[in-house]
Amino acid sequence: MSQTMRTEASPTTWVKIASAEALQGTRPVAAVTAFGQDLVLFRDEEGQLGLIGRYCPHRGADLCFGRHEDNGLRCPFHGWHFDRSGQCTEQPAEPEDSTMYKAIRLPSYTVIEQNGDILAWFGEGSAPAIENNDESNQSLPKGPNA
Amino acid sequence: MITQKLNDQITRIGPNTPAGAVHRHYWQPAALSDEVTNDEPLVPVNLLGERLVLMRGASGDLVLTARVASPDEAPTHHPAPEDIRVVDGAPIYPVVEKNGIMFAYLGGGEPPAFPNFDCFRAPESHVFAFKGLWECNWLQALEIGIDPGHASFLHRFLQDEDPSDSYGKQFRDMAADTNMPITQVLREYPRPDINVDETPFGLKITSLRHMTNGLTHVRVTNQIFPSAICIPMSREMIITQWHVPIDDENCYWFTMFTSFQNPVDKEIMRAQRLKEHSLPDYAPLKNRSNNYNYDPEEQKTKTYTGMGLDINVHDQWAVESMGAIQDRTREHLGRGDAAIVRYRLMLRKAIKAVETGKLERLPMQDRQETPQIIGPLSNDAIADSEDWLAASQRSDMQRRTACPWDATV
Numbered sequence: 150m151s152q153t154m155r156t157e158a159s160p161t162t163w164v165k166i167a168s169a170e171a172l173q174g175t176r177p178v179a180a181v182t183a184f185g186q187d188l189v190l191f192r193d194e195e196g197q198l199g200l201i202g203r204y205c206p207h208r209g210a211d212l213c214f215g216r217h218e219d220n221g222l223r224c225p226f227h228g229w230h231f232d233r234s235g236q237c238t239e240q241p242a243e244p245e246d247s248t249m250y251k252a253i254r255l256p257s258y259t260v261i262e263q264n265g266d267i268l269a270w271f272g273e274g275s276a277p278a279i280e281n282n283d284e285s286n287q288s289l290p291k292g293p294n295a
Numbered sequence: 296m297i298t299q300k301l302n303d304q305i306t307r308i309g310p311n312t313p314a315g316a317v318h319r320h321y322w323q324p325a326a327l328s329d330e331v332t333n334d335e336p337l338v339p340v341n342l343l344g345e346r347l348v349l350m351r352g353a354s355g356d357l358v359l360t361a362r363v364a365s366p367d368e369a370p371t372h373h374p375a376p377e378d379i380r381v382v383d384g385a386p387i388y389p390v391v392e393k394n395g396i397m398f399a400y401l402g403g404g405e406p407p408a409f410p411n412f413d414c415f416r417a418p419e420s421h422v423f424a425f426k427g428l429w430e431c432n433w434l435q436a437l438e439i440g441i442d443p444g445h446a447s448f449l450h451r452f453l454q455d456e457d458p459s460d461s462y463g464k465q466f467r468d469m470a471a472d473t474n475m476p477i478t479q480v481l482r483e484y485p486r487p488d489i490n491v492d493e494t495p496f497g498l499k500i501t502s503l504r505h506m507t508n509g510l511t512h513v514r515v516t517n518q519i520f521p522s523a524i525c526i527p528m529s530r531e532m533i534i535t536q537w538h539v540p541i542d543d544e545n546c547y548w549f550t551m552f553t554s555f556q557n558p559v560d561k562e563i564m565r566a567q568r569l570k571e572h573s574l575p576d577y578a579p580l581k582n583r584s585n586n587y588n589y590d591p592e593e594q595k596t597k598t599y600t601g602m603g604l605d606i607n608v609h610d611q612w613a614v615e616s617m618g619a620i621q622d623r624t625r626e627h628l629g630r631g632d633a634a635i636v637r638y639r640l641m642l643r644k645a646i647k648a649v650e651t652g653k654l655e656r657l658p659m660q661d662r663q664e665t666p667q668i669i670g671p672l673s674n675d676a677i678a679d680s681e682d683w684l685a686a687s688q689r690s691d692m693q694r695r696t697a698c699p700w701d702a703t704v
Contacts, residue, residue: 175592204625207629214616216594224448225613226449227444227449228448241485241486242444242485242629244486244488247629
């Protein structure tokens with residue numbers, strides 16, 4: 150697995166990572182590789198997009214096969230659950246009093262859908278306003294970190 | 296999280312590696328007896344990063360020795376007998392057949408004795424052996440076997456099967472003394488308390504699932520040093536399973552299914568497993584190249600993984616999806632990983648013992664004491680929460696007493 154830090158210069162523009170078609174179907178989850186990172190793209194139950202690290206931070210199982218439920222992705226190995234910001238929200242195999250999940254967060258990137266494309270911001274700092282030619286989608290990007 | 300240096304040290308097993316040196320102090324499953332089909336066999340064996348052949352030695356006994364190999368051949372390369380060339384002057388490794396498995400000793404000096412585990416002392420009629428390929432490092436394959444929590448998730452069935460249709464399958468029995476299928480116990484009580492105890496053979500792992508009505512489900516499983524586990528499969532059978540390195544990035548599971556009461560129905564057991572594997576390399580038909588037959592609809596309604604009812608496929612997906620060698624510099628172990636943490640300490644102590652020549656500190660190296668090691672207890676029981684320890688032992692004793700072969704402990 151490689152969730153290695155990227156070594157290339159950070160991009161200064163939004164980058165297309167998938168077409169919106171990749172998330173059509175009953176289970177909107179897709180693998181994405183960008184800037185040397187293995188990521189998983191999904192749409193949660195609120196209709197928002199998430200782009201988070203692909204491998205479970207517990208023992209490294211592949212979240213592309215995750216259960217798409219409870220407004221996020223759940224690892225099939227031990228049920229760890231992640232929301233679109235990459236935050237772990239549950240560790241249902243750990244003892245009831247465990248708060249370990251609060252300290253577990255996968256890398257995540259701001260994502261926006263525009264003109265049938267899904268774009269992600271991998272640059273430094275907060276995402277810039279997007280040049281928007283799609284009249285139906287005039288709002289500023291709302292990513293998981295926004 | 297551990298350092299890359301430590302991850303390399305505990306995972307890599309080729310000749311002249313620290314963990315490889317530990318493995319070379321133990322008998323290793325090299326081939327199934329099923330693979331030896333005639334009196335003058337030449338069976339390719341890929342083990343611990345070495346390219347070997349199982350054949351008759353000068354004395355007429357089966358031995359392992361090196362075969363000529365090219366560096367670009369596949370990890371599980373399996374040439375036909377007529378294409379096998381033996382390397383002249385290579386070391387000759389001893390081979391011992393035990394209940395369907397050819398064990399080999401790749402170390403120097405005198406091999407250790409075999410412990411008297413149930414899988415070795417049961418008669419041949421009561422043991423069935425099989426193997427299968429997992430395309431990942433042996434340690435992550437072993438670690439899923441000493442991780443009692445994952446069964447509540449990875450192997451969860453959203454509906455329970457009829458246990459009467461369960462012969463030869465894991466987790467399909469009724470939990471002892473109840474009408475609850477084990478699958479239901481695992482699903483409803485997903486946060487086991489895990490106790491880990493060191494034993495002369497490795498680790499005893501006790502998982503307690505405290506249920507309602509003052510009852511506790513007790514599941515006792517074992518780690519057998521260095522690469523095996525011993526776990527219950529049903530009330531009738533236990534599984535002893537080695538995770539044998541082929542090289543750093545591939546391993547075989549070798550399993551001995553041992554039955555207490557009735558002889559094993561080997562034809563059913565073999566047919567169930569041959570249907571899921573291709574020979575001669577025992578590669579599973581469901582694998583990374585076909586996404587393990589992953590079905591999102593099934594994942595929603597029937598199984599936690601969407602990969603069918605065969606729990607072996609779930610395990611295979613989990614360990615292969617981590618990558619060829621799990622990157623443990625990025626892991627976050629929890630309290631549920633207590634046995635994994637303990638095992639790694641044991642392995643590091645063993646590496647140190649080999650490096651400093653203190654071999655007596657390795658488990659099961661004493662030729663007098665090792666044959667006295669019996670059992671181990673591997674059992675599922677449901678008991679009064681006050682009495683779980685005694686109840687777990689009692690339930691194991693019941694089947695041992697009723698057993699037609701000597702299963703006393």
